Amino acid sequence: MAVPRFWREIPSRYNLIGTRCGNCNQVHFPPRYLCPNCRRVGKLEPYKLKPRGKVISYTVVHVAAEGFEDQVPYVLAIVELEDGPRITAQVTDCGPDEVRIGDEVEIVFRRMGQEGEEGVLYYGYKCKKVS
Amino acid sequence: MNVGIVGYGVYIPRYRIKVEEIAKIWGEDPERIKRGLMVEEKSVPAPDEDTATIAVEAARNAVKRAGIDPQEIGAIYVGSESHPYAVKPTATIVAEAIEATPRLTAADFEFACKAGTAGIQTCIGAVEAGMMKYGMAIGADTAQGAPGDPLEYTAAAGGGAFIVGKNNGESLAMVEGTYSYTTDTPDFWRREMRPYPKHGGRFTGKPAYFKHVISAAHGLLRQLKFTPQDFTYAVFHQPNGKFPLQAAAELGFSKEQVLPGLLTPKIGNTYSGASLIGLASVLDQARPGDRVLVVSFGSGAGSDAFSMVVKDAIEEKRDRAPKVVDYVNTKAYVDYSTYAKYRKLLVR
Amino acid sequence: MRDVAIIGVGLTKFGELWDVSFRQMMIEAGARALEDAKIDGKQIDAMYVGNMSAGQFIRQEHISSLIADHAGLVPIPSTRVEGACASGGLALRQAVIAVASGIHDFVVAAGIEKMTDILSGQATGALATAADQEWEVFVGATFPALYALMARRHMYEFGTTEEQMAMVAVKNHQNACLNPCAQYHTKITVDSVLKSPPVTLPLKLLDCSPITDGAACVILAPAEKARKFTDTPILVAGTGQASDSISLHSRASLTSLRAAREAAKMAYKASGIEPKDVDLAEVHDCFTIAEIIAIEDLGFCKKGEGGKVTQEGETAIGGRIPVNTSGGLKGKGHPVGATGIAQAAEIVQQLRGEAGKRQVKGAEIGLTHNVGGSGGTAVVHIFRRGD
Ligand SMILES: [Zn+2]
Numbered sequence: 001m002a003v004p005r006f007w008r009e010i011p012s013r014y015n016l017i018g019t020r021c022g023n024c025n026q027v028h029f030p031p032r033y034l035c036p037n038c039r040r041v042g043k044l045e046p047y048k049l050k051p052r053g054k055v056i057s058y059t060v061v062h063v064a065a066e067g068f069e070d071q072v073p074y075v076l077a078i079v080e081l082e083d084g085p086r087i088t089a090q091v092t093d094c095g096p097d098e099v100r101i102g103d104e105v106e107i108v109f110r111r112m113g114q115e116g117e118e119g120v121l122y123y124g125y126k127c128k129k130v131s
Numbered sequence: 132m133n134v135g136i137v138g139y140g141v142y143i144p145r146y147r148i149k150v151e152e153i154a155k156i157w158g159e160d161p162e163r164i165k166r167g168l169m170v171e172e173k174s175v176p177a178p179d180e181d182t183a184t185i186a187v188e189a190a191r192n193a194v195k196r197a198g199i200d201p202q203e204i205g206a207i208y209v210g211s212e213s214h215p216y217a218v219k220p221t222a223t224i225v226a227e228a229i230e231a232t233p234r235l236t237a238a239d240f241e242f243a244c245k246a247g248t249a250g251i252q253t254c255i256g257a258v259e260a261g262m263m264k265y266g267m268a269i270g271a272d273t274a275q276g277a278p279g280d281p282l283e284y285t286a287a288a289g290g291g292a293f294i295v296g297k298n299n300g301e302s303l304a305m306v307e308g309t310y311s312y313t314t315d316t317p318d319f320w321r322r323e324m325r326p327y328p329k330h331g332g333r334f335t336g337k338p339a340y341f342k343h344v345i346s347a348a349h350g351l352l353r354q355l356k357f358t359p360q361d362f363t364y365a366v367f368h369q370p371n372g373k374f375p376l377q378a379a380a381e382l383g384f385s386k387e388q389v390l391p392g393l394l395t396p397k398i399g400n401t402y403s404g405a406s407l408i409g410l411a412s413v414l415d416q417a418r419p420g421d422r423v424l425v426v427s428f429g430s431g432a433g434s435d436a437f438s439m440v441v442k443d444a445i446e447e448k449r450d451r452a453p454k455v456v457d458y459v460n461t462k463a464y465v466d467y468s469t470y471a472k473y474r475k476l477l478v479r
Numbered sequence: 480m481r482d483v484a485i486i487g488v489g490l491t492k493f494g495e496l497w498d499v500s501f502r503q504m505m506i507e508a509g510a511r512a513l514e515d516a517k518i519d520g521k522q523i524d525a526m527y528v529g530n531m532s533a534g535q536f537i538r539q540e541h542i543s544s545l546i547a548d549h550a551g552l553v554p555i556p557s558t559r560v561e562g563a564c565a566s567g568g569l570a571l572r573q574a575v576i577a578v579a580s581g582i583h584d585f586v587v588a589a590g591i592e593k594m595t596d597i598l599s600g601q602a603t604g605a606l607a608t609a610a611d612q613e614w615e616v617f618v619g620a621t622f623p624a625l626y627a628l629m630a631r632r633h634m635y636e637f638g639t640t641e642e643q644m645a646m647v648a649v650k651n652h653q654n655a656c657l658n659p660c661a662q663y664h665t666k667i668t669v670d671s672v673l674k675s676p677p678v679t680l681p682l683k684l685l686d687c688s689p690i691t692d693g694a695a696c697v698i699l700a701p702a703e704k705a706r707k708f709t710d711t712p713i714l715v716a717g718t719g720q721a722s723d724s725i726s727l728h729s730r731a732s733l734t735s736l737r738a739a740r741e742a743a744k745m746a747y748k749a750s751g752i753e754p755k756d757v758d759l760a761e762v763h764d765c766f767t768i769a770e771i772i773a774i775e776d777l778g779f780c781k782k783g784e785g786g787k788v789t790q791e792g793e794t795a796i797g798g799r800i801p802v803n804t805s806g807g808l809k810g811k812g813h814p815v816g817a818t819g820i821a822q823a824a825e826i827v828q829q830l831r832g833e834a835g836k837r838q839v840k841g842a843e844i845g846l847t848h849n850v851g852g853s854g855g856t857a858v859v860h861i862f863r864r865g866d
Binding site for chain 2: 010011015069090092108109110112120121123126131
C-alpha cells in the first residue's frame with residue numbers, strides 16, 4: 001500500500017476514528033463521507049469508537065494474505081464494536097483454537113505489515129480476547 | 132524542584148521463553164545459568180509487536196492512569212535501542228496513537244538501557260521551566276541478543292511510560308531530585324547495520340554497571356542528604372537478577388527494599404523498559420509517603436538516579452490501568468523454534 | 480422494450496490452459512458461439528465483455544479494443560464490464576439491455592479471465608482486490624477468509640455442518656465429470672473434502688473453486704428475429720442486478736447476500752416466474768458455503784435449510800431443483816470474468832435439451848446467479864424456452 005494511502009487513514013487505523021451523523025446519530029466505521037440514511041441532509045462529524053466489542057464470526061486462516069505468511073495459522077474475526085459498527089480484525093495473542101463467537105475482545109495496537117524490507121511500517125488495530 | 136509523576140503505564144508482551152529452552156539449544160546447563168543470572172524466563176514480543184507497539188500500549192496505560200487530556204502533553208520522548216526505524220521517530224507514532232498531535236515536540240532517545248530515564252529528566256526540565264504542562268517519557272525495547280550469546284537468556288521486550296507534570300494534587304509521586312553520572316565507557320555497543328550488540332564480557336560489570344549505578348546513587352544521596360534507610364524502595368537497572376542486588380548491598384540497601392521492583396527474574400531484561408517497569412511495579416504497591424530510589428544504567432555508559440515520594444493520588448489512580456503484575460502473570464510459553472521465528476532468526 | 484433471446488453459445492475448455500493466450504481464448508469461444516448461432520460476424524452490432532482483472536492477471540487493460548480487433552469486429556462498439564466475479568453476468572445484462580432497448584440487434588456478451596499467467600499466490604492476491612483493500616485486505620483478510628466468516632456464522636445460526644458443505648463439492652465434481660468443458664473430471668468424496676488441507680477454516684481446499692483460464696460467449700438477438708437463426712431460441716425472461724457494501728462486515732447479515740436477494744426479486748418480478756417454477760439453476764459456488772447461501776437467497780429452500788436440502792439430494796441432477804449441473808465454479812472451474820457467461824451457456828444448453836449426460840429432463844426454465852466479491856454485486860437472470 002502506497003505511503004499516502006496508509007498515512008491518510010492513520011486516525012482510523014490507530015484510534016478507531018469513524019464518523020457519526022449529527023442528524024440520525026448513526027455511527028460509522030470506517031468513516032463515511034455521506035450518511036447513507038440522511039444523504040446530503042446528514043451532518044457527519046468525526047467520532048472515536050470505544051475499543052471494545054464481541055466476536056460475530058471468525059475463521060482460522062492457514063493460507064495467508066500477502067504479508068501475513070509468517071503468522072499462520074491466524075484468527076480473523078468480524079467484531080461488533082460497542083458503538084455498533086462491525087470491523088474485520090485479526091485476533092492476536094491467541095492460539096488458533098481459542099476464539100469463539102460471542103467472545104469479548106478489546107482493540108490493541110499492532111504492526112500490520114510493511115512495504116517490503118525497505119519500505120514503511122504499517123500499524124493499526126487488531127483485537128485481543130478480554131481475559 | 133517542583134515536579135511530579137502524574138501517570139504511568141507499562142506493557143509486557145504475552146509470550147515467554149524459559150532459560151531451559153534456550154540452554155537446551157546451546158548445550159548449556161540451565162541451572163547454572165539460572166543461578167548465575169538469577170533469571171528464570173524472559174518475555175518475547177509477538178511477531179506483530181515492536182518497540183512502537185509496546186510504547187503505544189504503555190503510553191495509553193499512562194494516559195488512562197493520569198486521566199489527562201493527551202492534547203495537553205507537550206513532549207513525547209521514546210528511549211530505546213530497538214527503534215523500528217533507523218531514521219524516522221517512534222515518538223511520532225506514539226503521539227498519533229494517543230492523540231497528542233500536533234501541538235507537541237517529540238523525539239527518540241538512544242542511550243542503551245537508560246534512554247527512558249534520560250527522557251524523564253528532559254521532561255522534568257521542560258515542565259520545571261514552564262515550557263509545557265505535561266511531558267511523557269517512554270523506555271521500551273524489543274532487545275536483541277545474538278543466538279548463543281549469554282545476552283540471549285535475558286534480552287527481553289517491554290516498556291514503561293511516565294507522564295511528568297507540576298507537583299500538585301494530580302501527582303502520584305513527587306520528584307525530589309535527580310543526579311546523573313556519565314563517562315565514556317564502551318562496555319556494550321552495536322555498530323551501524325549490525326543486527327546484534329557486542330559487549331565486553333566481564334568488563335560490563337565493575338567498571339561499567341557497578342561504577343555508574345553506585346556513583347549516581349551516592350551522588351543523589353549526598354545531594355539530598357539521605358541514607359538508604361530513608362527509602363522504602365530502591366529500583367536499580369536490572370540486566371539480570373543478580374547485579375541490582377549486589378549494587379544494593381554495596382550501597383547499604385536491603386533485599387526487601389529491592390525485590391518489589393525487581394522484575395528481571397520473571398521477564399528478563401527489558402533494556403530501556405527495565406528500570407521504568409521496576410519503578411511502575413513499586414508504584415503499583417507503594418503507599419503515600421513512601422520514598423523510592425530509582426537508578427538506571429545505560430551502557431556506554433551512564434546512570435540517572437531519582438528520588439521520589441509517593442503521594443495520595445496513587446490510591447485513586449493505581450487501578451485505572453493494568454499493573455505490572457497483571458502483565459507478568461499473563462503469559463504463554465514458546466519453544467526455541469517459535470521464538471526463533473518470532474524474533475526473525477529464521478527467515479524464509 | 481423488446482424480448483431478447485440467446486441464439487448461440489460458445490465456451491473454451493476450462494482449466495489451466497498453459498498453451499493458450501488471452502486473445503486466443505476469447506476468439507475460440509466467440510467463434511464457437513457464432514457458429515452455434517449460425518450468424519455471420521459482420522452482423523454483430525456491439526459487444527460487451529466481462530473481465531475482472533486483465534490488468535492484474537496479464538497486465539493488459541483496454542481489452543475491449545483488443546478483443547474487437549482480434550475478433551475482426553472493428554469498428555463496432557466494444558465495452559468491458561467489471562464487477563469482480565460478477566463481471567460476466569453484468570456484461571450479459573448490459574447486452575440484454577442494449578438489445579431490449581432497440582439500440583442494437585445482434586450483440587455479443589462475452590466473459591474471459593486468464594488467471595494462470597501469474598503464480599497462484601499472486602492470483603489469490605489479485606482476487607482479493609474485489610474485497611475492501613483498506614478495511615478487509617489490509618487487516619489480513621483473504622477472499623476465502625470472508626466466505627469462511629460467512630460459513631462459520633451459518634454453522635452457528637443454522638447448524639449447517641462441514642459435511643453438508645462438503646456435499647456441495649462432491650455433487651459439483653460429479654456433475655463436472657459429465658461436462659466436457661469442465662476443469663475437473665475427478666470424483667471426490669465427503670471424506671476427501673473434510674481431509675483436504677485447511678485454507679481458512681472451516682473452509683478446506685476442496686471447499687474452494689480453483690484458479691482457471693477460460694472464456695465464454697453468448698449471442699443475443701431480438702426475440703422476433705431469433706427464429707431466423709434457431710428453432711430453440713432461449714428467451715431472457717428476466718434480469719436483475721443489485722449492490723451492497725463491498726465489505727462483508729458492513730452488511731446486516733453474514734448468512735445471506737442482500738444483493739442476491741434483491742437481484743433475484745427483480746428478475747422474478749420481471750419474468751413473472753417464481754422460485755418453484757425454476758427447473759434448474761447455475762449458482763455462484765465460489766466456495767461450498769456460497770451455494771448453500773445462494774439456494775436460500777433464491778428461494779429454493781427456507782433460510783437456513785440450504786445444507787439440509789443439499790444433504791437430501793434435492794440439488795442433484797434428478798433432484799427437486801438441480802443446481803450447478805455444469806459442475807459449477809467448483810467443478811467446472813472459475814475463470815472469474817467468464818463465469819457469468821458460462822452459467823448462461825449451461826442454462827441455454829440445458830433448455831435446448833443439448834446437455835448430454837447431465838441433461839435435466841424436460842427443463843423449461845433456468846436461472847443464473849452470479850456474485851461479485853463477497854456479495855457487493857449480484858446479478859440474476861431467468862431464462863425460458865422460446866418455442
Ligand atoms: Zn444520518
